[in-house]
Structures are given as C-alpha cells and as structure tokens.
Amino acid sequence: MTQSDQRVAIVTGAAGGIGAATAAVLAEAGLAVALADWQAAPVEQQAQALRDRGYQALGLAADISRRAEVERMVGRAVEAFGRVDVLVNNAGINPPHQAPFLEMSDETWARTIDVNLTGMFLCSQIAGRVMAKQRAGSIVNITSIGAIRPTPGGVAYHASKGGVISFTLALAVNLAPNKCQEQRTENKEQMRYNRTAVLCSRTYAKATLACGSMVLYVFCMFFFHPAG
Numbered sequence: 165m166t167q168s169d170q171r172v173a174i175v176t177g178a179a180g181g182i183g184a185a186t187a188a189v190l191a192e193a194g195l196a197v198a199l200a201d202w203q204a205a206p207v208e209q210q211a212q213a214l215r216d217r218g219y220q221a222l223g224l225a226a227d228i229s230r231r232a233e234v235e236r237m238v239g240r241a242v243e244a245f246g247r248v249d250v251l252v253n254n255a256g257i258n259p260p261h262q263a264p265f266l267e268m269s270d271e272t273w274a275r276t277i278d279v280n281l282t283g284m285f286l287c288s289q290i291a292g293r294v295m296a297k298q299r300a301g302s303i304v305n306i307t308s309i310g311a312i313r314p315t316p317g318g319v320a321y322h323a324s325k326g327g328v329i330s331f332t333l334a335l336a337v338n339l340a341p342n343k344c345q346e347q348r349t350e351n352k353e354q355m356r357y358n359r360t361a362v363l364c365s366r367t368y369a370k371a372t373l374a375c376g377s378m379v380l381y382v383f384c385m386f387f388f389h390p391a392g
C-alpha cells in the first residue's frame with residue numbers, strides 16, 4: 165500500500181523499450197508504478213530494478229488484448245497501491261517482415277488491431293472505471309507518426325495507430341461527464357482538439373531519450389480532475 169497522497173500509474177508494455185523508460189520516469193517523479201507486459205520475467209526484472217532503487221513498483225504479467233487479463237492487471241494494481249491515477253497505454257506491436265498489403269494475412273491484420281487498438285480499449289475501460297469512481301485520473305495513449313505519415317508496408321500498424329488518435333478523441337468526449345477537462349500544458353508544440361491535447365510531453369520525451377530512441381512521437385492524453 166502506498167502513502168495516501170502517493171499517485172499510482174499503470175504502464176503497459178513495460179518489459180523494455182519506451183514502456184520501461186516511462187515507468188522509470190514516473191517512479192522518479194514519485195509515483196508508485198505497476199509495470200505490465202505479456203513478457204512476465206522481463207517485466208518483473210524491470211519492476212525489481214525500480215524496487216532496488218527504492219521505488220514502489222509491481223511487475224504484472226498480462227496480455228492486454230484479453231479482457232480477463234486486463235481485469236486482473238488493474239485489480240492487482242488497485243490491491244497493491246489502492247488506486248489508479250495514470251494509465252499509460254504504451255504496449256504495441258508492429259509485426260516484422262509483413263507481407264506487402266496485397267498479400268497481407270488476416271492474422272497479421274487481426275493481431276495488430278487486437279493489441280494496438282482493442283488492448284487500448286480494454287485497458288482504458290477497465291482502468292477508466294476505477295478513475296471514474298475516484299473522479300480523478302489521466303490516460304495517455306501512445307500512437308505513432310506513422311498514423312498520419314505512413315511509409316510503405318505496415319498497413320495494419322498504421323491503421324491501428326490512426327485508430328488510437330480517433331479512439332482518444334472519442335474517449336475524451338465520452339468521459340466528459342466524468343469531469344474530463346482540457347489539459348493545460350506549457351509545451352508550445354501542442355495542438356488542441358476539444359478536451360484532448362495531442363502533444364509531445366517532457367515526460368515522454370525524457371523516456372524516449374532514456375531508452376535510446378530519437379523518434380518523435382505524437383500521443384494523446386486526457387485528464388479527469390477531482391470533482392468541484
């Protein structure tokens with residue numbers, strides 16, 4: 165259990181790469197962090213590394229494309245830390261060696277959408293229910309520049325990441341009755357749309373640098389704020 169004023173984050177796809185770096189940045193910022201990934205051993209190693217540094221961290225094995233596993237993931241985070249203030253929907257796949265579009269298999273299409281889009285829906289809905297009860301929370305959805313500037317190949321990936329942007333905009337509108345409000349930020353690069361900010365945050369930039377990636381990301385976030 166955390167101190168009562170400590171905020172809690174769940175980061176998906178945290179066994180390595182940007183997810184692990186994001187989890188570390190959030191822990192350094194003072195949050196208790198649940199790191200989730202379908203790779204059980206590596207995600208536990210990441211969590212242990214944070215605990216070794218004195219942070220509150222929990223490793224959770226979960227395939228985000230399966231509702232029962234996501235329910236267990238969120239349930240275990242709440243059990244351990246008491247609440248969920250931040251969900252970072254980072255887990256994603258871009259299947260390697262994809263066939264050109266005209267030969268792309270149904271399996272490649274379906275699995276990419278299942279993880280990148282359905283997984284995001286499941287995590288957002290299940291963690292969102294906890295946040296709605298708290299009347300507070302933030303959800304950060306990781307998309308890709310490929311959503312708006314696709315390169316040849318990877319049609320399923322680009323489509324899924326385009327869906328992430330629309331999903332996030334729709335989510336903000338649908339959660340407005342739960343006190344979803346426009347997020348204010350000092351970042352001058354931001355673009356605003358209704359109650360959703362599409363921006364590159366300092367936290368995320370720091371995480372991408374920490375894991376050695378120099379790619380510029382676009383991501384969407386919305387916030388619930390405490391009632392009143």
Ligand SMILES: NC(=O)c1ccc[n+]([C@@H]2O[C@H](COP(=O)([O-])OP(=O)(O)OC[C@H]3O[C@@H](n4cnc5c(N)ncnc54)[C@H](O)[C@@H]3O)[C@@H](O)[C@H]2O)c1
Nearest residue numbers: 177179180181182201202226227228229254255256308379
């Ligand atoms: N690295 C890039 O160049 C780049 C560019 C644009 C966007 N992104 C996006 O950033 C995010 C992170 O990228 P990364 O480069 O760190 O990727 P990565 O492959 O290093 O990490 C992704 C993590 O997600 C996990 N994962 C995959 N499917 C999962 C599932 N069903 N359930 C739970 N966990 C699952 C993987 O095990 C892995 O640990 C992804 O959403 C990706 O699409 C990355």
